[in-house]
Amino acid sequence: MxxxxxxxxxxxxxxxxxxxxxxxxxxxxxxxxxxxxxxxxxxxxxxxxxxxxxxxxxxxxxxxxxxxxxxxxxxxxxxxxxxxxxxxxxxxxxxxxxxxxxxxxxxxxxxxxxxxxxxxxxxxxxxxxxxxxxxxxxxxxxxxxxxxxxxxxxxxxxxxxxxxxxxxxxxxxxxxxxxxxxxxxxxxxxxxxxxxxxxxxxxxxxxxxxxxxxxxxxxxxxxxxxxxxxxxTYTPEIEDGVFIAYASLHGNTALAAERLAEIIDGKISGDVLLADLARDDSAEALSCAFQYKRVVLAASTYNAGLMPFMDDFLHHLKAKNWQNHVVGLIENGSWAPMAAKTMKAELEGVKNITVVEPVVSIRGAVKEADLASLNALADAILA
Ligand SMILES: Cc1cc2nc3c(=O)[nH]c(=O)nc-3n(C[C@H](O)[C@H](O)[C@H](O)COP(=O)(O)O)c2cc1C
Ligand SMILES: [Fe+2]
Ligand SMILES: [Fe+2]
Known part of the structure; x- marks a missing residue:
């Protein structure tokens, strides 16, 4: 009462x-x-x-x-x-x-x-x-x-x-x-x-x-x-932390996302959060993408574009006026990776988004050289 x-x-x-x-x-x-x-x-x-x-x-x-x-x-x-x-x-x-x-x-x-x-x-x-x-x-x-x-x-x-x-x-x-x-x-x-x-x-x-x-x-x-x-006012709540959302067909992009999480975890005291866009609650993932200032998007290339779960996620973020974030990108593709280019194009016109370099481009399995790129991405997204 x-x-x-x-x-x-x-x-x-x-x-x-x-x-x-x-x-x-x-x-x-x-x-x-x-x-x-x-x-x-x-x-x-x-x-x-x-x-x-x-x-x-x-x-x-x-x-x-x-x-x-x-x-x-x-x-x-x-x-x-x-x-x-x-x-x-x-x-x-x-x-x-x-x-x-x-x-x-x-x-x-x-x-x-x-x-x-x-x-x-x-x-x-x-x-x-x-x-x-x-x-x-x-x-x-x-x-x-x-x-x-x-x-x-x-x-x-x-x-x-x-x-x-x-x-x-x-x-x-x-x-x-x-x-x-x-x-x-x-x-x-x-x-x-x-x-x-x-x-x-x-x-x-x-x-x-x-x-x-x-x-x-x-x-x-x-x-x-x-x-x-x-x-x-679309003001992210968490600066000292990173949210990583991935969409992976065969698990290699997922592995890259996990590797990146480990690397970042070793560099900051804040939280590193991972979401599998195919399996985890997409509404929760959207909420985290607003909450964290720093967001990494990792996706497999799919039919010269994006794995649909990432496509859908970006569509939802834009529909809710997502803005004011620092973004890192990871793509994967076997013959002609297109995921990063597609994600960049999707993010064009989104207000106040900074896409950091390097964009990590992986061909199939995550290799030694990719780990160096992931490390550079970790430094860039935290900078
Ligand atoms: C249906 C389907 C479509 C694909 N289309 C492309 C493509 O257009 N370009 C490309 O480079 N790779 C393409 N691939 C390959 C994936 O991008 C490749 O498996 C890549 O390594 C993805 O990493 P993953 O293990 O995280 O899925 C495709 C794979 C599937 C299953
Ligand atoms: Fe209601
Ligand atoms: Fe209502």
Whole structure:
């Protein structure tokens, strides 16, 4: 329970295979919803339809016979709003609260018919009694209709998808890594929009953040804001460390990546992290590529281009506005290596990327001369 008046009524989803149809969530996912019990009763968002029964049971228990006056829809994406119809079936007299875009998008999923609506805009307030909600629009964090609301009596920010994380609440795992993987993959592209919301939030006295996924945040708010500041400005967190991502057909490029990791490990105190783009979680690899200032990309040549997993990885990085990194390249090819040239071409136009020399070009197995080149690459990427 958050307070006697603001209660958590969300649900954990631990049998979901992939979140948003693509992200591995080994610790599950939570869909958060809250009820504010005052003279008027407001519910913030619903949950994914997968878990609607648990949600409605939690809500009924918290209401203890009362009926909600308002359902505030901060975000229309189905992980939060797909239970709307089921909610309306039980509480047909509720007033749905959203902005103009909220209702436009809701109509894509539901026929709202005669359901009562309250259309709000930036800065509008909704008095509930002792509590008052003030609406803060947050377009493209993560959809165009997204809004947050600030409850001024208990100083709570209902922050929509922002400040969420992968992982069920029951998992109680550390926040940073799964919040980073969640943010960079899901919202990463929209750094400037997140910046705009952070500026608005700076004007509010926030004691608790209630995101739509993961735990509420209170004493860690300064730390969390600091991370969001970095993530939304594409500022790498780790300078003293190297992330090496490889895509290898027959294992020789993988071996070169491992050799490079060993060489670098002998030169620095920071971490050297390796990812096999074919086998490891690509969302985690993307998250690491943002986190580390220094990134090495190693790939086999494949049909005069790149092994597809590296191609895909570069495509994803660019789609999320990846920028501000020092990059080393390793290629492998048996007859006409093309991987480095292709990676360089892919990186053209990516903001503030420095590709260091030498680019290591290997033909088949890693040989003595390649080790010298890898050593030179290690020095260059660390310089
Ligand atoms: C389907 C396929 C396509 C390939 N295309 C090329 C190519 O266009 N040019 C080249 O030099 N090597 C090509 N190769 C060879 C690989 O790049 C070669 O095996 C290289 O040593 C890769 O190192 P690895 O052991 O990390 O996969 C290809 C290999 C396969 C299996
Ligand atoms: Fe979302
Ligand atoms: Fe969400």
């Amino acid at each position: 958050l307070s006697s008046d603001i209660r958590y009524i969300g649900v954990d989803d631990i049998d979901i295979d992939l979140f948003e149809g693509q992200y591995m969530v080994p610790a599950g996912m939570s869909y958060n919803s809250y009820v504010i019990l005052d003279e008027k009763v407001a519910v913030t968002d619903t949950v994914d339809l997968r878990k609607v029964d648990g949600f409605l049971a939690n809500l009924a228990a918290a209401l203890d016979g009362r009926k909600p006056d308002y359902l505030i829809v901060h975000h229309v994406e189905p992980d939060h709003a797909s239970s709307l119809q089921r909610f309306l079936d039980v509480y047909p007299d509720v007033t749905v609260v959203g902005n103009v875009k909220t209702f436009q998008l809701l109509e894509n999923y539901f026929a709202l018919g005669s359901t009562a609506r309250l259309v709000v805009k930036e800065g509008d307030t909704l008095p509930l009694g002792k509590h008052t909600l003030q609406f803060v629009t947050a377009p493209m964090v993560h959809w165009p209709e997204v809004m947050m609301s600030y409850e001024s009596t208990e100083k709570v920010l209902f922050s929509a998808d922002a400040f969420g994380k992968f992982g069920a609440r029951a998992a109680e795992e550390p926040w940073d890594d799964e919040a980073r993987r969640y943010y960079l993959n899901i919202v990463g592209k929209y750094g400037p929009q997140v910046q705009a919301v952070l500026k608005k939030a700076a004007g509010l006295d926030i004691q608790t953040i209630c995101p739509l996924h993961g735990p509420e945040l209170d004493e860690t708010i300064p730390h969390v804001l600091d991370l969001y500041q970095k993530w939304s």
